[in-house]
Amino acid sequence: MTSTPSAFDGIICFGGEDWWYHNRGHIDMQLTRRFARIATTVYVNSIVMQKVRFRRAKGDDIGFTRRLTRKMRSICRGVRQTNAGFLAYSPLSLPVHHIAWLRRINTSVLRSQIVLLERRLGISDPLVWIACPAACDIARGMRKAALVYQRTDRFEEFPNVDKETVRMYDRKMKTAADLTVFVNSHLYESEHDQCKKAIYLDHGVDIDLFGPDQSRDACPQELASIPRPIIGFHGAFGKHTVDVQLIEQIVGLMPRTSFVFVGPETRECQALHSKPNVWMLGQKEYERIPEYVRCFDVAITPWKRNRWIEACNPIRLKEYLAAGKPVVSTPYPELQKYADVVYQATTARQYAERIIEALADDNAERASDRKQKVQDASWDNKARIVLRELFGKGEFLE
Numbered sequence: 515m516t517s518t519p520s521a522f523d524g525i526i527c528f529g530g531e532d533w534w535y536h537n538r539g540h541i542d543m544q545l546t547r548r549f550a551r552i553a554t555t556v557y558v559n560s561i562v563m564q565k566v567r568f569r570r571a572k573g574d575d576i577g578f579t580r581r582l583t584r585k586m587r588s589i590c591r592g593v594r595q596t597n598a599g600f601l602a603y604s605p606l607s608l609p610v611h612h613i614a615w616l617r618r619i620n621t622s623v624l625r626s627q628i629v630l631l632e633r634r635l636g637i638s639d640p641l642v643w644i645a646c647p648a649a650c651d652i653a654r655g656m657r658k659a660a661l662v663y664q665r666t667d668r669f670e671e672f673p674n675v676d677k678e679t680v681r682m683y684d685r686k687m688k689t690a691a692d693l694t695v696f697v698n699s700h701l702y703e704s705e706h707d708q709c710k711k712a713i714y715l716d717h718g719v720d721i722d723l724f725g726p727d728q729s730r731d732a733c734p735q736e737l738a739s740i741p742r743p744i745i746g747f748h749g750a751f752g753k754h755t756v757d758v759q760l761i762e763q764i765v766g767l768m769p770r771t772s773f774v775f776v777g778p779e780t781r782e783c784q785a786l787h788s789k790p791n792v793w794m795l796g797q798k799e800y801e802r803i804p805e806y807v808r809c810f811d812v813a814i815t816p817w818k819r820n821r822w823i824e825a826c827n828p829i830r831l832k833e834y835l836a837a838g839k840p841v842v843s844t845p846y847p848e849l850q851k852y853a854d855v856v857y858q859a860t861t862a863r864q865y866a867e868r869i870i871e872a873l874a875d876d877n878a879e880r881a882s883d884r885k886q887k888v889q890d891a892s893w894d895n896k897a898r899i900v901l902r903e904l905f906g907k908g909e910f911l912e
Contacts, residue, residue, distance in 0.1 A: 521905050522659035524637030525555040526628070528649035530664070532559040533602040534588050537750065537777075538800035539829050541697065541717060541896075542645035542664060543598075548897035550599035554635055557596070559588055559604040561624065561648040593631065603631060607648070612676035621651040628652060641904070644691070647683035654690050660904050663691035663709075665701060671822045673754055688712075693903055697827045700847045713903055716851075718893040719832035724804045725885065727838070733809040734802075736795055740772050743873055746810030748776040748803050749830050751783055757818045757844070758782040763862030764816070765789050768869065776806045807837045812872045816865065817844040831856070832888045838881035840872035855884045 527549075529542045538544075546557050562585070588604040596602050605627040608620045632638065644653050645664040653661060665688070670680040685708070688694055694709040696702035697717050706712040737744065745768075751758065762785060765773050769791055775783075778797045786792050798806065807813065813834040817823045827848040834841045835855060842857040842865055843849055849856060857868040 522553065522639050522641040524632075524635065524640040525549045525553050525643065526558060526632075526637070526640045526656075527556070527643040528558045528646050528653060529560055530645040530666075532584075532588055532604070533557055533596060534559070534591065534604075535584055538598075539720070539803075539833065540645075541666060541829070542643065544718060544720065544893040545897050545900065546600055546643070547598045548893060549641070553641075554637060555600040556593070556631065556635070556637075557600050557602050558628075558649070559602060560646050561605070561607045562609045593634070601635075612679050617651075617679075621655075624649075624652045625655060628656065644687060647680050647687065650683035650686050654686065660692045661690060662900070662904070663687040663694045665694055665705070666697045666827070668701070668821055668825045671754065671820070671825075693900070695900065698825050698848055701825050711903075713899070715896060715899060716891065717827050717829050717832060718891050718896040719829065719836045719888050721836055721889070721892045723801065724807065724833045724836040732805070734805050736793075737774065737806065737809045740774065740793055742772070743811035744772045744774050744809060745812050745814055745869060746774045746776070746806065747814050747816070748798075748807060748833075749828075750778045750797075751775075751780045753780055753782070754820065754822050755817060755826075757816050758786070760816045760844075760862055760865070762786065762789075764814075764865045764869075765792055767862055767866040771869070774806070774810070776803065803833070804837060807834065807839060810834075810839055811876070812869050813839045813841045814865070814869070815841065815843040817846060819844065819860075832891055835884045835888045838885050840876050840880070840884075842868040842872055852887060855880075855887050 525546070527542055527546045531540055531543065533543065543557065546555055549555050589606055591604065593601050593603045605624055607624055608616065632640070639657065639659040641660050641662070642653050642656055642658045643662045643664065644650065645666070647669045665684070669684065670677045688705070688709045691710060694712040695715050696706065696712060697715055699714055702712065702714040765786070772791055772793065774793045774795060776795045776798055779794060783794065787794055815828060815831060823846050826846060831841065831843065831849070831852065835852070840857065842859055844860060845858045849858070857872050859865040859868045
């Protein structure tokens with residue numbers, strides 16, 4: 515590791531997820547891993563942005579009580595070193611962004627916690643990275659060497675948020691940030707002129723984790739007795755992302771094919787448990803996900819058709835490709851860059867047909883083509899691009 519760039523003495527990332535509970539493949543977490551090689555780095559777990567809802571809505575992944583319990587456990591961990599090389603911290607925050615006067619109080623409470631954290635760690639001029647719009651006001655008021663805004667999704671389309679407040683945060687961040695990072699080319703083309711400076715940064719992939727070939731004999735024990743072929747999906751069943759009804763239809767059309775799902779579920783998934791050719795394996799540690807992916811014969815991404823997906827760029831596509839797996843996906847704009855190595859389908863019947871086609875056409879050469887497609891998309895390369903845009907060099911990651 516080389517010395518820290520003189521431009522900043524630490525890095526604070528206000529993340530969009532919680533390190534302790536969520537999939538660790540997200541761009542903010544992956545880049546924070548790389549940044550931790552060059553400076554004291556803190557990943558601030560997601561600040562509460564959703565409004566309070568005591569009754570669980572249809573399709574919600576977790577109810578209010580479990581959500582609150584999980585957040586309080588995260589807060590009670592304090593500042594902890596992670597196995598990724600950075601510190602993780604959950605500040606106390608309130609779900610009041612839609613109430614102006616309470617929002618100001620909330621910002622003040624958050625600011626005092628971050629100031630104490632900086633003093634404790636000896637950070638005075640950090641690079642501040644914002645992946646959660648709810649951190650807008652605290653970030654804009656901080657002393658900092660540079661400010662980066664991660665516009666990876668249409669945050670205003672996230673369930674149970676105050677859309678106008680999130681849009682306001684988005685506008686403020688685009689004008690305040692020294693660099694706005696877009697991972698969707700459609701969003702970049704339509705919004706980059708709203709920013710002080712903007713780049714399109716296609717998502718990366720952890721090549722070292724997903725890329726190595728491995729024998730199917732090394733599959734997890736849970737998969738050992740499942741009949742082939744195995745059609746798989748890994749990731750959360752977000753109610754705004756995964757089309758559970760479409761999955762049910764695909765499963766019904768292919769009763770002699772095994773379907774394996776790895777990740778946290780919603781209540782909408784209950785019907786899938788009753789299907790004899792479906793295995794719901796629940797959430798696994800991120801580092802273990804490749805063990806399951808390597809045992810898929812075909813990977814699927816059955817997305818909903820909505821504004822969130824229209825502006826998305828799912829990392830798991832590259833993870834599947836890095837593992838050399840055939841992929842059948844619902845179309846979305848960013849997918850078209852990979853149309854030569856991905857099968858596309860919009861209906862259950864098309865999915866079934868493409869899955870059969872993918873199984874028949876799969877071979878070592880096709881697998882190599884898929885791996886080749888993402889070989890230059892490592893997160894190390896993505897981190898270098900960001901640092902060059904900000905400071906003129908990214909070589910100190912070497």
